[in-house]
Amino acid sequence: MGGRCLKTRKFNFLFRSVVLFVLCPALLTSLTVAVLAGEAASGQAGDGVDWVLGDDGHLEIMGSGYINEYSSNDMPWSPYTSFITELTVYDGVRSVSDWAFADCSKLVSASFPDSLEYMGAYAFQNATSLVDVTLPSSLYNIPDHAFDNCPMLRLDSLPYGIDSIGPYAFWGCKSLALQDLPDSVTSIGAYAFHSCDDLALTTLPSELKAIPDYAFGNCPNLALQALPEGITSIGYRSFYRCDKLSFFLSPQISKIDASAFQESLAPIRYHPSNEVALAAKQDTWRLCKFGDANTDDEIDVGDAQYVFYAYTTGSRSSAESKACGDVNNNGVLDLQDAQLILLKILENQGFPVEAQ
Numbered sequence: 001m002g003g004r005c006l007k008t009r010k011f012n013f014l015f016r017s018v019v020l021f022v023l024c025p026a027l028l029t030s031l032t033v034a035v036l037a038g039e040a041a042s043g044q045a046g047d048g049v050d051w052v053l054g055d056d057g058h059l060e061i062m063g064s065g066y067i068n069e070y071s072s073n074d075m076p077w078s079p080y081t082s083f084i085t086e087l088t089v090y091d092g093v094r095s096v097s098d099w100a101f102a103d104c105s106k107l108v109s110a111s112f113p114d115s116l117e118y119m120g121a122y123a124f125q126n127a128t129s130l131v132d133v134t135l136p137s138s139l140y141n142i143p144d145h146a147f148d149n150c151p152m153l154r155l156d157s158l159p160y161g162i163d164s165i166g167p168y169a170f171w172g173c174k175s176l177a178l179q180d181l182p183d184s185v186t187s188i189g190a191y192a193f194h195s196c197d198d199l200a201l202t203t204l205p206s207e208l209k210a211i212p213d214y215a216f217g218n219c220p221n222l223a224l225q226a227l228p229e230g231i232t233s234i235g236y237r238s239f240y241r242c243d244k245l246s247f248f249l250s251p252q253i254s255k256i257d258a259s260a261f262q263e264s265l266a267p268i269r270y271h272p273s274n275e276v277a278l279a280a281k282q283d284t285w286r287l288c289k290f291g292d293a294n295t296d297d298e299i300d301v302g303d304a305q306y307v308f309y310a311y312t313t314g315s316r317s318s319a320e321s322k323a324c325g326d327v328n329n330n331g332v333l334d335l336q337d338a339q340l341i342l343l344k345i346l347e348n349q350g351f352p353v354e355a356q
Contacts, residue, residue, distance in 0.1 A: 043076050049093055053077060057085035057106070064092035072099045072122070082106060091115050096123055105129060114138050121145055121166070128152065131175075137161050142169045144189065151175060160184050165192050174198065181205050188215050190235070197221065204228055211238045213257075220244070227253075234260045242266060246323065248290050249277040267323035291341055291351065293317075293325025293333070300345060307338040327351045 041053035048065035059077060061067070070076075075097075077084065084104045089096070091113035098120035101107060107127045111134040121144040124130060130150045137159040144166035147153055151174045160182040167189030170176055174197040185205040190212040193199055200221045210233045216222050217240035226247045233255035239245060241263045248269035249256065256276055261268050269290045270277035288295055293303040293310075295318070307325045310317050310333045317325070317333060325333050327340045328351075343349040 041077070041080060045076055051076060053080055053084065057083055059084045059087050060090065061088070061093055062090040064094075066095040066118075067093065067097045067100065069097045069120075070099060072102065075100060087111070089113060089116065094118070096120055098122055099125070102126055108132070110134070112136050112139075119143055119146060122148065124148075124150055126150075135159055140164075142166060144168060145171070147173055149173075158182055158185075163187070165189060167191055168194070170196055172196075183207065188212065190214055191217070194218055206230070209233075211235055211260075213238060214240065216242060218242075236260065237262055239264055249274055253277070265319075267320040269323050288320045288324035290324060291327050291344055293321050293337070293341065295320050295324060299341065301342070304338045304341040304345070307333050307341065308335070311335055311338070 043051060045051045045061060046066050046068040049061065049063040049067055051059065051061045053059050081104045083106070085106050085108055087101060087107060087110040089112045092115055093113065094115055095118040096112070096116065099122045100120060101110070102122050102125040104127050107130050109132040110124070110130065114136045116136050116138055119139060119142070123143070123146050125145050125148040127150050129152055131152050131154055133153065133155055135158065138161070139159060140161055140163055142158070142162060142165045145168045146166065147170050148168045149172040151172060153173045154175050154177050156177045156179055158178065158181060161184050162182055163184050164187045165185060168191045169189065170193050171191050172195045174195065176193070176196045176199050178199060178201065180201060180203060183205045186207045188208065188211070191214045193216050194214050195218045197219070198221060199219045200223050202223050202225050204224065204227065206228050207230065208228045209230050211231065213235040215235065215238045217237045219242050221244060222239070222242045223244040224247050227250070229252070232253055234253065234257060236257045237259050238257070239261050240259070242261070243265040245264065245266035245268065251274045253274070254276060267288050269288055289297060289299065291299040291303060294306040296302065303325065306321070309315065310321070322333060325337055328334070328336050340351055344351060
């Protein structure tokens with residue numbers, strides 16, 4: 001009889017435990033976090049590099065040397081990724097390995113010392129709450145997928161010294177607020193800034209030679225006013241759905257993909273001598289010849305007349321007419337534009353921007 005009662009009590013206890021954890025997953029999570037936080041969450045991350053996670057979610061990495069290379073979800077603090085809210089890497093630490101803080105979904109801020117030389121690929125991928133990051137001037141590369149899918153990241157500058165930005169580095173960083181890119185940048189990877197909704201760059205680094213596939217695709221607020229003089233190629237959908245562009249395609253650009261400006265509402269200007277641009281033109285482009293103010297695909301007296309009439313009467317012009325007739329590049333149609341178009345026709349005098 002006693003044995004039967006004991007079995008019954010054990011069954012009831014197990015039953016209540018199962019019901020509690022099945023019906024209260026939030027409680028299970030909080031208990032797990034409490035247990036993890038109650039432990040001495042610390043250890044080694046490399047030869048001479050230690051880490052400590054406080055019960056407030058602050059992960060601190062200190063010492064002298066390099067963090068070991070780990071595979072995805074195999075970092076020493078991987079069991080705690082959903083608990084980390086703040087990251088501080090102290091002076092002396094020289095690297096951050098691949099996947100180091102990937103999937104830290106509650107991480108809000110991160111700071112790095114001037115001793116940091118290297119950041120690994122996927123370092124902050126899917127850190128969906130990350131807002132503030134302090135990057136040191138000692139860093140020379142933003143690697144592949146470094147901040148991939150960090151939609152809250154509001155990084156407003158990159159340190160001078162960065163020379164390359166890898167593929168997908170800032171993909172999906174919808175809140176990215178970069179004012180400019182340092183002139184030290186010489187290459188940008190495919191998809192590097194794809195789907196960065198708030199990115200509003202007006203210029204690009206002067207040493208860039210190519211705009212790769214999808215580099216700035218789906219950046220509706222990108223407002224580039226000019227391309228670097230050394231740009232020679234523009235890749236597939238590199239400016240897909242970029243509606244605020246106002247640059248022109250100069251003759252030295254020798255390769256333009258036919259889908260470079262697909263679904264972009266911006267009028268794309270090109271020089272009359274740029275046969276590459278004309279050959280690449282698709283129905284989805286709003287391509288207009290520089291100086292062709294009345295958009296009839298010819299540069300003639302009618303264009304000068306159009307500009308003169310628009311200026312003197314204040315009549316509204318289409319976006320294409322404004323873009324293509326504004327040959328002095330000051331943002332409006334005025335008498336100087338009309339004069340420059342006449343000089344182009346009568347004396348074959350190049351527009352000022354052609355001499356740049």
